[in-house]
Amino acid sequence: MNEIEKFFALKDVRVTAMRLLIYKFLADKQVAVTLSDIENAFEKADRTTLYRTIKTFEDKAIVHQIDDGTGITKYALCEKGCNCEIEADLHLHFHCNNCNETICLTEHKIPQIKVPNGFVSEDINLVVKGICDKCSGL
Amino acid sequence: MNEIEKFFALKDVRVTAMRLLIYKFLADKQVAVTLSDIENAFEKADRTTLYRTIKTFEDKAIVHQIDDGTGITKYALCEKGCNCEIEADLHLHFHCNNCNETICLTEHKIPQIKVPNGFVSEDINLVVKGICDKCSGL
DNA sequence: AAAGTGATGCAATGGAAGTGCATTTATAAT
DNA sequence: ATTATAAATGCACTTCCATTGCATCACTTT
Ligand SMILES: [Mn+2]
Ligand SMILES: [Mn+2]
Ligand SMILES: [Zn+2]
Ligand SMILES: [Zn+2]
Numbered sequence: 001m002n003e004i005e006k007f008f009a010l011k012d013v014r015v016t017a018m019r020l021l022i023y024k025f026l027a028d029k030q031v032a033v034t035l036s037d038i039e040n041a042f043e044k045a046d047r048t049t050l051y052r053t054i055k056t057f058e059d060k061a062i063v064h065q066i067d068d069g070t071g072i073t074k075y076a077l078c079e080k081g082c083n084c085e086i087e088a089d090l091h092l093h094f095h096c097n098n099c100n101e102t103i104c105l106t107e108h109k110i111p112q113i114k115v116p117n118g119f120v121s122e123d124i125n126l127v128v129k130g131i132c133d134k135c136s137g138l
Numbered sequence: 139m140n141e142i143e144k145f146f147a148l149k150d151v152r153v154t155a156m157r158l159l160i161y162k163f164l165a166d167k168q169v170a171v172t173l174s175d176i177e178n179a180f181e182k183a184d185r186t187t188l189y190r191t192i193k194t195f196e197d198k199a200i201v202h203q204i205d206d207g208t209g210i211t212k213y214a215l216c217e218k219g220c221n222c223e224i225e226a227d228l229h230l231h232f233h234c235n236n237c238n239e240t241i242c243l244t245e246h247k248i249p250q251i252k253v254p255n256g257f258v259s260e261d262i263n264l265v266v267k268g269i270c271d272k273c274s275g276l
Numbered sequence: 277a278a279a280g281t282g283a284t285g286c287a288a289t290g291g292a293a294g295t296g297c298a299t300t301t302a303t304a305a306t
Numbered sequence: 307a308t309t310a311t312a313a314a315t316g317c318a319c320t321t322c323c324a325t326t327g328c329a330t331c332a333c334t335t336t
Contacts, residue, residue, distance in 0.1 A: 014282075014283080016284090016332090034323095035324085036322095036323085046284065046286075048285065049284055052284085067205065071209075071211075073323090105253070107254075108254075113230065113246075113249070113264070114246065115232060116243065116245075116246075117271070118274055119269070119274065121266050121267075121268045122235065125265045127262070128251055129259075129261040129262070129263070130260035133257055136256055152313070154313095154315090156314085174292085183316095186295095186315075187316070
């Protein structure tokens with residue numbers, strides 16, 4: 001039983017060939033991916049399987065969903081130790097208007113946000129859009 | 139020529155019956171609305187007209203789009219003097235997980251967000267999710 | 277081996293966003 | 307006022323992504 005399989009067991013996710021492949025695919029990527037990115041990477045595989053795999057990963061806090069405003073949901077591996085629950089796990093995302101890629105800025109935690117009286121904050125989505133480091137040439 | 143018509147002229151938007159109705163509908167609402175909200179409010183009207191009306195409003199900075207993470211884009215009237223351009227106009231949005239309503243917190247401007255070297259920030263979307271004042275009972 | 281549970285594959289559905297084109301309505305020009 | 311021009315509207319159609327039902331397959335347990 002290798003590292004990934006142990007990790008799956010820890011997360012209460014059964015090991016299958018497809019799941020291992022998708023996990024490795026995500027681990028290699030430095031950017032958040034869409035479902036069709038995954039589809040393109042595994043053309044022989046069925047869309048539904050990929051869809052349900054990523055949903056399983058999401059349920060088990062292996063990946064987190066990212067809504068970057070493009071209308072297409074993206075996914076990225078959670079950080080080690082992330083439970084996708086507490087505010088400590090929340091980080092900001094950057095979407096590049098040029099190359100259209102979205103990346104996790106895991107080092108950049110969400111600042112404290114004040115909400116008016118009576119409002120209870122449970123979750124925060126913070127997306128910065130602009131030009132990424134690769135595209136800006138700075 | 140009444141107030142709204144003057145405002146339309148200022149924004150370079152032709153006055154039509156439908157546009158006036160939709161504008162008033164938005165002005166009455168305290169929450170952001172979806173396209174189907176508008177459809178339900180004007181069942182006799184054609185969907186496309188409503189769609190293109192809201193797009194026109196958006197182009198002319200009469201309404202702004204809100205991506206609250208539900209996957210359905212919402213719209214709300216811009217504040218007086220808003221041009222939907224400069225960062226001063228950006229405010230945070232609150233989405234209630236209970237009543238599913240989304241409101242503009244126009245008083246709550248987006249805090250300064252630091253991005254890593256090489257990244258250029260052009261736009262920011264900040265959505266807080268939780269329980270709204272009406273639902274929390276606090 | 278048999279039974280049971282979960283994973284996968286295929287087909288179909290739903291919902292929202294967007295487009296092309298003909299027609300109506302409003303504005304501008306004569 | 308009539309005509310010409312341009313914009314707004316209505317209808318039909320399309321595209322894209324997300325999601326579900328159900329049959330089948332694979333693995334685990336007894
Ligand atoms: Mn992330
Ligand atoms: Mn707003
Ligand atoms: Zn880029
Ligand atoms: Zn509420």
